[in-house]
Amino acid sequence: MxxxxxxxxxxxxxxxxxxxxxxxxxxxxxxxxxxxxxxxxxxxxxxxxxxxxxxxxxxxxxxxxxxxxxxxxxxxxxxxxxxxxxRQLIWTGGRLPDRRGAEPDSGLVVLGKDNVSEMLDLVSRTEPGPFWSRTHELGTYLGVRAEGALVAMAGERLRPPGWTEISAVCTAPEARGQGHAARLVCALAARIVARGERPFLHVAETNSRAIALYERLGFRTRRQVTFRGFRTP
Known part of the structure; x- marks a missing residue:
């Protein structure tokens, strides 16, 4: 690729x-x-x-x-x-991990405008980064439900030509340790690769657990970055 x-x-x-x-x-x-x-x-x-x-x-x-x-x-x-x-990480092009022999999207749900309130609630509890009422329009968002409640999600954000960023990877505190983040990232990566694009993502340097997860899933660091915001005059 x-x-x-x-x-x-x-x-x-x-x-x-x-x-x-x-x-x-x-x-x-x-x-x-x-x-x-x-x-x-x-x-x-x-x-x-x-x-x-x-x-x-x-x-x-x-x-x-x-x-x-x-x-x-x-x-x-x-x-x-x-x-x-x-840091900015890119998928290396290797084989996506086999998640216990299941189809990439097995057990996952597609999220959209009808799910905005619960997506915003999950974001408020997990703080994965900026997420607003129309952020879901950027691309596909997938989620995991437990007893009807949304407990994990991830989606597509930036789309420079030939690439798609995976973002908003988050899991509710009560559902952590069950591999939800890995399943979601792998499912999104598989979708991105299937349409001829390549996955990438960004992560805070302090989030060592997320960096380790992404590296296990086949991502490598492309470059260090600094995220910055300013107030206009």
Missing amino acids: MNNDSVLDDPVGQSLGGPHAHLARRLGGAVTYSTEVATFSAVPVQPEAEDWADLAALLGPGALADMFSCPAAPPPSWEPVFSLAG
Whole structure:
């Protein structure tokens, strides 16, 4: 499988200029996701002052500019909000692990707009990262139920051409230790590979357990990244 990994250096911009163009809001060289889909924004790889001005106008005064892993620094008038060390991992192209001989999606449910309230509840209890009322529109989300309750989920987020990011991997505290995260990641990865794309993901550097899991499932670190957010003037 040959996929150009240079697009992963600007995953937000490449997604919004490609498969997620229908979810984009754009002004000049600045682009961001539609409200309640995602907070991520992007500017050109080598932004000029006018690009930052376009993004400020697009987002509005005092708004959060979630720049994801963009390395470019905004003007000094933009207030830093957060900075988090992380890493970007890509699937190595090896054989996906056999989850006990079952079909990849066995026992999993597809989640959508009718499940938003319980997805948001699970996210609030597990804090896997940003997730909003329309985030499910980014791609396929799969879940695990126990006695009718949603106890684990994961889904597709950024979509730079040729790639799909696996994200929102989370399990309720009472359901951990049962292999749900591995099942979900493997099922999503199998779907992504089946359509000729390659899986990748991002993880906080401090989340050593998640990193170890992803490495067992065939992912390797492509690069270190820093997730950053700013407040527009």
